[in-house]
Every structure is written in C-alpha cells, then in structure tokens.
Amino acid sequence: MSLLRVEHLVVEFPGRRGTLRALDQVSFDIAPGEILGVVGESGAGKSLTGAAIIGLLEPPGHIAGGEIHLEGRRIDNLPPEQMRRIRGRKIGAIFQDPLTSLNPLYSIGRMLVETIMTHLPVSAAEARQRAIRLLKDTGIAAAAERIDHYPHQFSGGMRQRVVIALALAAEPQLIVADEPTTALDVSIQAQIIALLKRLCKERGAAVMLITHDMGVIAETCDRVAVMYAGRIAEIGPVHEIINQPAHPYTRGLMACIPDMTQERDLLHQIDGAMPRLTAIPPGCAFNPRCEQVFERCRQERPELLAAGPTRAACWLHASGGGEP
C-alpha cells in the first residue's frame, strides 16, 4: 500500500477577479521509503502541492477538490487539531531557507526538545538525549555542547542540518523537502542532499523532494513527477524519465541536463513561457509551446496515460495513438 496517495487534488485561490485554480487534478502517490522528485518551472505548483499535503495552505488558498490519503487514512479534511498532530509526527517538512527557518530567540536544543515532546511521550531529559543523538546523526560535531547554541551561531549549511534534525525529530514517515538546498552555497548542496537521503533511508522515511536541480534528481530520486501549470505532465521511474521521457515537455527539460553545469536556466530552451494561471489554454496546458501539437490537444485535456514505463498527460499516448 502506498504511504501517501494524492488524488485529483485541486487548490484554488478565490480573489476579487474570480477564482484562480493553482493546482488542477494533481494525482500521484509515494511508497514507504521512496524518494519522489518533483520538478517543474517556478510557479508550476510544486510548493503548493507540498503545502496542501502538510495542511498549511495559506488562506485564502484552499483545497477545492480531490483527496489526500496517508497510510490509507484521508487527511485533507481533518479538523485543524488532528492535522496538527500529523504534522511533524507523520509528515515532516523542510523549507528552502535555513537562515530564516529557525527562531533566532530559541536555542536549537529548545526547539528540538519542544518538537519531540509535542509528539512523543518522553521526559524532558530523554527528549534532550534524543536531540543530542539527532544532532550527532546530522553531522554536528560536539552536539552535546552545541545543542544549547542559538541559530546565529551556526553557518548556513549547519543550520540546514539543524532544520533536517528538527523535521526528523518526531520520526515522521514522510518528509516534504521544498528546495532544501537552493539557498545554500553550491559547494555544500550535495552534502546536504546526501545527508537527507541517508537519514531518511536509515529511518525508512519517504521523501517528496522538490527541486530545480536535475542533477540532484538523477542522483537521489527513485521516481520523478514533472509539473507544469498546476498539473502533472509526467510521472515515472527516474531512469526512464531521464532517458526516455514520453511527454514533449519532459523531453525539452531533459535535453537540458548535459548543460546544467553551465549556469544557464535551460528550462527556457523550450520556446515560450509557462502560461499564467489566468491564461491556461483549454485542452493540454502545454499546447502553445508543443512542437507536436495537434487538433485534439486544443480541445480535450489529457489525463495521465500509460506511456511505456512512465505515465504522461499527453494525447500522443492515447491508446491506439492519437496522432493524425
């Protein structure tokens, strides 16, 4: 059974000029211990998907359709108090910027102990021991001493280790990591990703890893979901997504990988830009930029369709082939 199952998730922002549909029919699942990469251009809806899962969409944003199941239990409609108990305990979260993720007025030990004691029935002394062990596990030297230090006494990379320790403190089975290394120095990004991967593997925790970095995806993930304009364009095993992508958008993305090191945002190699939420075309959202577009693409929206080893939201893979 899958650990997390997201079905036809719709997230909307009601506004003065009508309702914006930021996520539209997003469906995927994550198996226990699995690492699912989520890629896509900025604004594709990656962060919103993560926020919807942990139940922290910022109003007026809200789930307007679909369901989210964790370990077979529906969680998207839980009362706030019950959802709070799941956050941290069942689903941990890591955000982009370690410099601003930690309360400057709390020692890291206080935050760790507080988080542990919120969710687990342990004494304060025991919680502190656990906290020290966690810090050691995340590679912080002299953990027993540094536990009483404040965030400003740590470097950016060290702070992200603390953030990881905090996310793992109550032993969740799933970590939603939203671009956890984007704000860090390039030289330590790989270390932090490797650390996250190792710690989750040791604990059997699954990861939803949101990132821009195709290199990280290739090295870290088991499966990949490609998002485009609030929808999933393609999802499948990492090897197949990289080597034989089925969706024209994914193909465009993957064509860029060899050049990733050259500091160019090659996502834009595909002509045009992702449409704004107010201007998503009917049919396939990618159709204005697609080189293989045909009539059906402009009229009907494609569901995720089996496309060999992956599943792609593209009419090219309609059974029997849709090409004219």
Next chain:
Amino acid sequence: MLAFILRRLVQAMIVMITVALIAFMLFQYVGDPVTFLLGQDVTPEESRALRAALGLDQPFVVQFWHFLANAAQGEFGFSLRQGVKVSTLIAERFPATIELALVAALLALVIGVPMGVYAALRRGSFLSQVFMTISLLGVSLPTFLIGILLILVFAVQLGWFPSFGRGEVVSIGGWTTGLLTAKGWHHITLPAVTLAIFQLTLIMRLVRAEMLEVLRTDYIKFARARGLTDRAVHFGHALKNTLVPVITITGLQLGGLIAFAIITETVFQWPGMGLLFIQAVNFADIPVMAAYLCLIALIFVVINLSVDLLYFVVDPRLRVDRAGGH
C-alpha cells in the same frame, strides 16, 4: 559587550552635561541674581561682595564646573519661592511621580500586550475591531481631556474615585508610598488610568503590528510545520519575538511617562515633581526648574541604558560572549 556599555556610558555623560549646561544657562537668562536678591538700590561695593561670595565673578567655565560638581551631589541650592533646599523639595515629590508612572506603565503593559496579541491573532474579529477603534481614540485624545472626562464620570457623577491628591501615604525610610494603603490605591486609580491610556493604545498597536509581522516569518511557518500547538507557536515563538521591540518602546516610554506626568499631575493635583515643576515655572523658581530638568534627563538616560542591557538578556544574537563556530 563591555565596549558597548562603555560607549553607551560616554554617550550618557555627554547627554547629561548638555542638559546641565542648558539648566545652567537658565540662571543666566533670567537675570542678575544679585539684583534679584538685593534689590535695585545697592552700592557697588555691596554688590561686588555678594558677587564674590556667590562665585559670580569667576569665568563662565569655572562657574559651570561648580554647578556640575554641585549637581552631581544633588545640590541645586535653595528654592527662590519656598526658601527650602531644592534637593529636599524634589526628594519629597519624587516618590509620588515614580509611583504614578510605574503604576501607569504596568497598567499599559498588562492590558496593552494581551489586547495587541488578541487583535493580531483574531484579526478581523468584532472585538479586534473594537480594540482598534478604541485605540485610535486613545491616541488622538489629549491627556488632560481624558483626565477631565474621567473625573467628570468617575469622581463627580458616580463618586467612585477621588479626583485629587495621593490619599493616605506611609513613609518607609524617607520614601512615601501610597501603594500600601487602600486609600492610596483609591487615589492613584484615576490619574494612573489617565496617564496609562495613551501608552496602552500605543503598546497595543505596536504589539499587534509586530505580531502580524512575526506571524508571517519562515520560522513561524516551520514551527507550525513541526506540529507545535497554536499555543506554543503564538505565545512562545511569536510573542517572544514580538516583545523585543515592545520592550524598547515601553522602556523609552517610561521616561516619557515620568516627564509628561506634568499634565496628569496638574489635572489631579497629584503632589509629584511635575506639579512642583509647573509651580516653579509660574514663579520663575530657577533652581527648582534646573534640578527638575537634570533629574528628568538622568531618568531618561538610566532607562535607556537599562533597556539596552535588557536587550542583551532577551536577544541571544547580541550576546557575543560565546563565540560561535562557523
């Protein structure tokens, strides 16, 4: 940190000397004290003798130095109006003002902070909007008007509280306090409320604004993502960060409370330093005015220093004693 404190002490000294200079100039400005003391028709010899006796024949700098040395010992000479030593007069009035200001500050904090927190957490609720409307009134109504209104309603109409004086006071080692008797509390209520209202609304608005700001930060979002209770997030993480600027402002306001107690003290005939000062101004009682100026400046300076030190206690980022590894 030591360097920081030293720097602040030097700044404080400069402020004090400047204020002392202004106070000292008051004496020059108001006219020749010799003429004042001896009248118009005196012989030049008499005048010169008195001048020498008072040290007035010495250069300006030397005179100022004497003034400073005396002031440092709390010595400001005799009140021109009452003929009593100024230091004695001030010492008599000092406790009344301090007690009034402290009670007002406490009132403002104890009511203002929770109101601000509520208005931030329940933004848009009916009660929050009521708070915000009241606070607008509090900020815009002048203190004397509030005082008079309170007297009108609670002293004249309802007769619940007395409208003037300190009531019964007890003397403890030279400090007269009204806070140990029921009558004293009865008397301090209206003036303290009057003095507190402006600060209260200020604190409430400040707390609300700061709290809203803090609630938007990443560390609050991350605290929620860890499943901490609303209570821990709001009253632990958020409130603590909110209080850092609130401490500063409130601390600085305390100086203002003491200084601006003048109006409240006048309205309620509260026998504090403010009332003393107003009377001194009416009679051009320079020594009393000078002493009051210096004392208020000293209070401001001491409060500022304490606020700076409090900052160190609250905000670990300012404590550089423990070197952080990077």
